[in-house]
Amino acid sequence: MNDRPELFRGNRIFLACVYWAFVLYVFVPLILMVVMGFKDSKFIGFPIRSWTLDWYTGVFADAEVLSTFGYSTAIAVLSTLISVFVGIWIAVMLEGRRFWGRTAVFGMTVLPALVPGIISAIAFRIYARWLGIEPGMGAIVWAHAVHNVPFVVLVVMARLSTLPRSQIEAARDLGADPLISFIRITLPYLVPAILGASIFCLLLSFDDFVRSFFLGGYEPTLPVLIFAKLRSGMSPEINAIATIALILTAAIGIWAERFTRRMNKET
Amino acid sequence: MTDQTPLVRIEGLSKHFGKVVALDNLTLDIARGEFVTFLGPSGCGKSTTLRILGGFERPTSGRVILDGEDVTSQPPEKRNVNMVFQDYALFPHMTVAQNVAFGLELKGMNKSAIRRRSDEIMSFLELESYAARYPVQLSGGQRQRVALARALAPDPSLLLLDEPLGALDAKLRGQVQQELKSIQRRTNKTFFFVTHDQEEALTMSDRIVVMNKGKVEQDGTPEELYFRPASRFVAEFIGETNLLSGRMRGTEGDKVVMDWEGTTLLGKAPAGLPAKGEPITASVRLEKLGFSVERPQTANAVQGRVVGRTFLGSRMAMQIAVGEGNALLKAYVDAETGRSVGTDPVWIGWEADNMAVLNN
Structure with missing residues (x-):
């Protein structure tokens, strides 16, 4: 009995060490990347002799970077709207219903999330050419939307499965037809799930490289632009762009997570 | 209206x-x-x-x-x-x-x-x-x-x-x-x-x-x-009741006569009369049973022995073994009566109107 607390304590210290080692492993590259964005020199690496904000002011003065940012955002918003619309539709069709071929429909719905990015990108490219879709914004939005639908379907279905049947019956009982009860009862109930799924889709789309690369026209998305800049040589400007993107996405992600958690608690 | x-x-x-x-x-x-x-x-x-x-x-x-x-x-x-x-x-x-x-x-x-x-x-x-x-x-x-x-x-x-x-x-x-x-x-x-x-x-x-x-x-x-x-089903589902399983003996006016544990009992007749000699069940509510030392004047009376009692505050639930001891009756009495009853044989009595003969 006496040596057990000792052992337990040793275990705890060991586990703590492993944990912090992991955290370091994950965060050191990010920290280095952020730090290098403030270095007053064209070459990335230590030692850092002087600091500057020039790379950041450079980013905000760079018309190409700014327009790319806008372009990526537009693609993210459009593809998310489509994914959410289609995703809710499919989720409502699948959840709590039994029909012939349901499993097949579900499998096909989830498939785009499981296919490796490079394969789906090539497939989209071939398909787009076959259909006569020009590379560019439309093609990218289409590919992102298809890729993101499964996430919306899964999140919305999970939420929908917790909606008590009596809620819809009560609405019908009080005079709402099926459409009105969907709009006034089901949709509000789904808001936290829809919001969470939307943010996730926005981030996935904003972050996507492979599909955007294969389906893009002359105008690059942000990840494609960063890739192009990397090929012409690493410069702290890229660190500055990446840091801004990191902060924005992290902020949106954390806000969304907290917001949906609060909403879930309320209902 | x-x-x-x-x-x-x-x-x-x-x-x-x-x-x-x-x-x-x-x-x-x-x-x-x-x-x-x-x-x-x-x-x-x-x-x-x-x-x-x-x-x-x-x-x-x-x-x-x-x-x-x-x-x-x-x-x-x-x-x-x-x-x-x-x-x-x-x-x-x-x-x-x-x-x-x-x-x-x-x-x-x-x-x-x-x-x-x-x-x-x-x-x-x-x-x-x-x-x-x-x-x-x-x-x-x-x-x-x-x-x-x-x-x-x-x-x-x-x-x-x-x-x-x-x-x-x-x-x-x-x-x-x-x-x-x-x-x-x-x-x-x-x-x-x-x-x-x-x-x-x-x-x-x-x-x-x-x-x-x-x-x-x-x-x-x-x-x-x-x-x-x-x-x-209704008798058992609503409230607590004693269910007595006996045999149909005949009728007396609008009442049914049944054999139960060596005695004859009188109860209210059900809608359809069972034939003589058929097994029947009668229901009598716990609060309708009365205790006495002497044989009571009620239509139905049996002798038994108290084998268990549960204190429920305002009243007491009694368990009485009747006849050879195979049949058990339950009764509610007020707490004083409950305490005063000893282990000597007692009489349990109830009126014919308080016992309903049921269709099984």
Whole structure:
């Protein structure tokens, strides 16, 4: 009995060490990347002799970077709207219903999330050419939307499965037809799930490289632009762009997570 | 209110779920302003009846006539019937006032009329001070009242209540029972109440329909059901009772004579008389048995020995072994009598009118 607390304590210290080692492993590259964005020199690496904000002011003065940012955002918003619309539709069709071929429909719905990015990108490219879709914004939005639908379907279905049947019956009982009860009862109930799924889709789309690369026209998305800049040589400007993107996405992600958690608690 | 035609006519209603018969050829009328309770164990068909009346299930066969109109195939939103759900089903993203106004909005009433009606119903149920709250901010009893207000607001001709007291604790339940009954009287609405709790049914109803396996076992006032159960099922389901298994011996006037544990007993005859020598069962309530040292003057008297007693506060539950000791009777007596009875043989007596011979 006496040596057990000792052992337990040793275990705890060991586990703590492993944990912090992991955290370091994950965060050191990010920290280095952020730090290098403030270095007053064209070459990335230590030692850092002087600091500057020039790379950041450079980013905000760079018309190409700014327009790319806008372009990526537009693609993210459009593809998310489509994914959410289609995703809710499919989720409502699948959840709590039994029909012939349901499993097949579900499998096909989830498939785009499981296919490796490079394969789906090539497939989209071939398909787009076959259909006569020009590379560019439309093609990218289409590919992102298809890729993101499964996430919306899964999140919305999970939420929908917790909606008590009596809620819809009560609405019908009080005079709402099926459409009105969907709009006034089901949709509000789904808001936290829809919001969470939307943010996730926005981030996935904003972050996507492979599909955007294969389906893009002359105008690059942000990840494609960063890739192009990397090929012409690493410069702290890229660190500055990446840091801004990191902060924005992290902020949106954390806000969304907290917001949906609060909403879930309320209902 | 002088309309004598029944509000609801249920004609030959059946509902099958696959091979399971949930409801078997139910026919009955519900009068206007009546508080009728469907009582029975789970799976007896009471909830199926309620759901068919609400429009949530289609019957396999039969018709439902509401206020002279055949509503059998009408969806719930078209019927002038509202329901208080077991889990209340309040809309979590709406305030109390919005919940109450929901049905009025869908009736297409204008804003001021909605406001007037929901204020009226909320003050009637003493909910004014909660109008701006959300359902999560309310207690169980308050939620139940909101559910009631929401269902009453559109002025339905029939109100369905699906075990609405199940989620409340015992003390609150008693209080809400009184409240519900008084609301029903004051609104003069027809209440269709479903429960498996016989005490609840006895305290509130004008009329109780006892259901078993999709069929009506008995349909009557609480008093009729309690004192004149028509079947063994009803006798056992409502209140506590002694069931005496004996043999038919004959009749004496309008009474049945039965053999039981070496004595003959007199009881009220059932609807269909069993043949002589057939096994029969009789029911006598625990509080109808009297104790005495001498042989009592009652129509029925047996001698027995007290083998167990349980103190229940105001009264005592006694267990008496009768005859060879194979038969056990249970009786309620006041606590003093209970204590004074020793282990010597005692006489147990009861009147013929207090014993109902049952159809098995």
